[in-house]
Amino acid sequence: GAGVSQSPSNKVTEKGKDVELRCDPISGHTALYWYRQSLGQGLEFLIYFQGNSAPDKSGLPSDRFSAERTGGSVSTLTIQRTQQEDSAVYLCASSLGSGTTNEQYFGPGTRLTVT
Amino acid sequence: GDSVTQMEGPVTLSEEACLTINCTYTATGYPSLFWYVQYPGEGLQLLLKATKADDKGSNKGFEATYRKETTSFHLEKGSVQVSDSAVYFCALADNDMRFGAGTRLTVKP
Numbered sequence: 001g002a003g004v005s006q007s008p009s010n011k012v013t014e015k016g017k018d019v020e021l022r023c024d025p026i027s028g029h030t031a032l033y034w035y036r037q038s039l040g041q042g043l044e045f046l047i048y049f050q051g052n053s054a055p056d057k058s059g060l061p062s063d064r065f066s067a068e069r070t071g072g073s074v075s076t077l078t079i080q081r082t083q084q085e086d087s088a089v090y091l092c093a094s095s096l097g098s099g100t101t102n103e104q105y106f107g108p109g110t111r112l113t114v115t
Numbered sequence: 116g117d118s119v120t121q122m123e124g125p126v127t128l129s130e131e132a133c134l135t136i137n138c139t140y141t142a143t144g145y146p147s148l149f150w151y152v153q154y155p156g157e158g159l160q161l162l163l164k165a166t167k168a169d170d171k172g173s174n175k176g177f178e179a180t181y182r183k184e185t186t187s188f189h190l191e192k193g194s195v196q197v198s199d200s201a202v203y204f205c206a207l208a209d210n211d212m213r214f215g216a217g218t219r220l221t222v223k224p
Contacts, residue, residue, distance in 0.1 A: 004158075033212065042119075042204065042216035043159075056211065091159070101147050101166045104212065106159040 002026065004107035006092050012113045013082055021077040021110045025094030032075050033095075033104060034067055038088040046090075049075065050097075082114045117142045121205040121215035128195055128222050136190040136218045138179075138205035146209040148172075148181050148188040153202045153217075162190075162203070195222045 005024045013019050025032050034046040045059040049069045060066070064082075069075040079086055089111050093104040122137040140148065150162040150172070163172030168183035177192045188205060200222050205215040 035214070043206075043214035045212060045214075048211060058211075093159075101164070101208070103149075103161045103164070106151075108158045 004092055004094055004105050006090075006107040006110050008110060009108065010111045010113075012115060015084060015114055016081055018078065018080045019082055019112065021079075021090050021112070023075045023077070023092030023094075023107060025073065025075070025092070026105055027073075029094035029096055029105070030072065031095045031097055031102070031104075032069060033093045034075070034077050035091040035093065036061075036088045037091055037109070043091065046077070079112075082112075084114045087112055087114045117146065117207060117209050117211075117213050119205050119207055119213050119215040121203075122218055123216070124218040124220065126218060126220045128220070130197055130222055130224050131194045132222075134190070134192040134195045134199075134220065136203055136205075136220070138188045138190065138215060140186050140188065140205075140207050140213075142186075142207055142209050144209045146207040148179070149206040149208065150177070150179055150188070150190050151204040151206060151214075153204070155201065159204065195220070197222045197224055 035043040048056040095102040165181035
């Protein structure tokens with residue numbers, strides 16, 4: 001079946017502009033995660049959605065970052081007033097549930113470049 | 116808070132060499148431990164996992180044992196292949212997910 005998809009695959013934007021990144025999780029997966037992968041860095045947790053519960057936003061680096069998940073499915077990560085340090089690959093993952101043993105399935109990522 | 120520390124790379128090996136990538140963790144609870152792999156041009160995918168102490172995860176010739184006493188989950192393979200060239204991430208899941216920085220492995224023929 002279809003895996004996690006993300007769009008766009010690449011995004012180049014000017015400093016100060018807003019961007020929206022989209023994630024389509026695997027159908028039926030209730031948990032959805034956003035991560036950021038900077039060059040030479042590991043995966044930095046950003047935000048986590050589980051079903052209809054309030055999201056865990058503890059990883060968002062600043063108030064310029066926000067995310068929503070509509071209808072328990074598609075999620076959008078928005079970065080306002082982008083800065084050059086926001087340049088990274090943004091990864092989305094989904095899993096069947098929030099249990100610690102559940103495997104996360106990752107999308108291919110969106111490479112964001114802020115010029 | 117919870118964290119994962121893994122061996123820095125890059126690691127370059129010849130085909131059929133032995134591989135060990137070290138991973139240690141700190142956690143307040145009883146996390147599950149994972150190794151994820153990212154092949155060139157592909158997304159991350161689960162390689163193996165272990166959910167409790169002394170469990171051994173294995174897949175594609177790779178193994179890792181959950182060692183609570185040393186808080187470690189080292190990745191091992193007895194004979195690497197060129198196709199194993201990838202970036203390997205150690206991760207733990209407790210209240211949330213934490214990933215290590217990744218270790219790039221290059222296997223030369």
